[in-house]
Amino acid sequence: MSIASLIDPITPDGGHTRFDNLDHWLQGRTLYGGASALIAYTAAVRAFPDLPPLRAAQVAFVAPTAPEAELRREIVRQGRNVAQVRSEIWCEGKCTLTAFWLFGTSREANATHPAAPIADWPGPPEEAETAMKGKGPAFIQHNFEIRRAQDIRGPGDPVVRRWARLEDREGLDPVSELILLGDVMPPGAMRAMKRQGPISSINWSFNLLEPAPTTRDGWWLSENASQHADDGYSSERLRLWNADGKQVLDGMQSVAIFG
Template sequence: MSVSDLIEPIGAADGAVTLPTADTWMQGRTLYGGASALIAYTHAIRKFTDLPPFRAGQVGFVAPVGDEFELRSEIVRQGRNVAQLRSEIVSDGKVALTAFWLFGTSRDANAVHPAASVEPSPGKPEDSTAVEPGGGPAFLRNNYDVNYPHERTAKDEPIIRRWVRLKEPSGIDPVSELILMGDTLPPSAARIMQRPGPISSINWSFNLLDPAPVTRDGWWLAETASDHADQGYSSERLKLWNADGKQMLSGIQAVAIFG
């Protein structure tokens, strides 16, 4: 089921929404985080259409999001160059997701510092090898092609890096696609867990490095990497590069580790 089908029921008005195709995007009892963030973002840009280019997002995954909920968005502040919006997904009368969106006009650069190239080289996605079928959550199997990069990290190293793309063309704008794709991989702390147990994303804060992201043949290189894990939590870095190795998204996430 395409992404455009998932978000088709979302209109410009606040209020109740039912998603007929939510089952293909579920991760356990909740919508996959990237899908629920996309839903909140879609409502914001459909309600407020005269916005500068998107720059950054802060998303709190508060409670499970199912196929029926309420959406609401508001402008917190709109200045000459920057607009800041807040969106919420409300389930059973309680906030299930809260998001803060930042939009800003482009200005003449007064500082230029390109993001570092990905190392080691992941190779080209068209030359990569598909991950063995059958693993991972249902939303990943249903909707994504997932391939190994040319150089694979060690199994006990808390870094996961994969080439990912949607099985079907998304039918949505490139920024929305990156919001959907940026939280695709599992937290890398799963690689260093000492005993089995569930993992749950708590939040996700990210910056879009190019307001008009592009790639080739739908492929993005996604990475999750734990900076620190202890006391039941992991601080994870999330990055996305395009097929030519240019970084498009940089983020950080707090993850709860159970068991």
Template sequence: MSLGDLVKRIEPSGGGFVLHGADGWTQGRTMYGGASTLIAYAAARRAFADLPPLRGAQVGFVGPVGEDLDISVSMLRQGRNVSQVVTDMFCDGQIVHRCLWLFGSAREPNAKVEPQRVEGVLAVDTADEMPPPMDNLHFIRKLELRRAEGRGGSRPGTVRRWARFRERSGLDPIGELLGIGDALPPGSMRTMRRRGPISSINWSLTLLNDHPQTRDGWWLLETSSNFADDGFSSETLRCWNADGVEVMRGLQSVAIFG
């Protein structure tokens, strides 16, 4: 089941939405965070069809997200240019996912800073493809991944990969970015002394363009640890298009076990 298929299966129920049988996007005992976040975004869009473009979000991965979901959507505040929407996702009556969405209409700019360009990465056309994981149930098999740097990378605690969905139908550019933006493991994984479970706790993201575009579905993703100790890591997440122009940036707290 593709992410586009998941979005299509969201149905209205009472004052909210439901989604049953959201299989194929597992990551351990929970749903992959990009998939659950995209589902919440799609529900917000369906609840309030006239929302302006998405500008940012604060995502809380509260608990394990299963295959059967109940989703509530509420308007926190709707101003002249900015609307803030809250989505809550429930499994078996327990809240497992919460998002605060920030939508904003474009205005005449009073300040302008161009997005940054990435340097020192392999072009996607020449990058080596990475083999899929052995686990057929892992969501990462639904993506194509290529190395953006030589093995080991150039900086400690950083992972860079070219990534695209194998099946992209049914996704708009914003939905595609939300779906793929959390796909990499944390950069701190490269500094771990031994293998162990890793779990994202939250994800705060900012869109740098309300109409992001790329070539052939390829996005360059980076996760980089700012600090890791005491079983936690603070991570910066960045995303560039195929031309090396940054389109999204975020921060994430990660729990490191083992």
């Protein structure tokens, strides 16, 4: 029922949509960013079912998203190989999320260069220690299983790396799963904060490194690393690997650091 509450109400027609039973997906007073991004993505692909595979996205978290929403989506341009689609969530007459999705057909490779092997491989998820049990926001406690993937605890290098998987993946294709899970970790800047305080994702941009990523038993290795933090903001690099250490997503995010 958890995943269904996010995607079942979405129709190809878009427009006014009500989402019920979303308490388990909240982060403070808004939807968890991955959940709202999944809603926007699902609205796009259900409206335009003949799109090629997703290759990249830019998502802006503009304002808190509520259960009563209007879903808007349009094809901005569709060429021979690439389609660019915009989808938005509006609540109470204001845009709360806007996303730009880039879909592209496969072509004969003129350049081949695999992602670099992961540094400091933490070992397989099956051998990792459980983390965040009984801690963290509601959306983590009710929807994700988290395991440790680094020795560091508390302050230190501004990197957060964890194994993560969805408790309920029924009905999700691999790309939707990554969108829902890709924003699950707190920012790496959390380890450099002088005191505890609220944090908020402002945007998220990512490239998918393959159109149909796969992993073992739903496990993905998620890493958020702060590249620079000052003036209340952190520039973060977000990466995801599958259970065998193959990178499947490369992204960036801007995070507001309060407190």
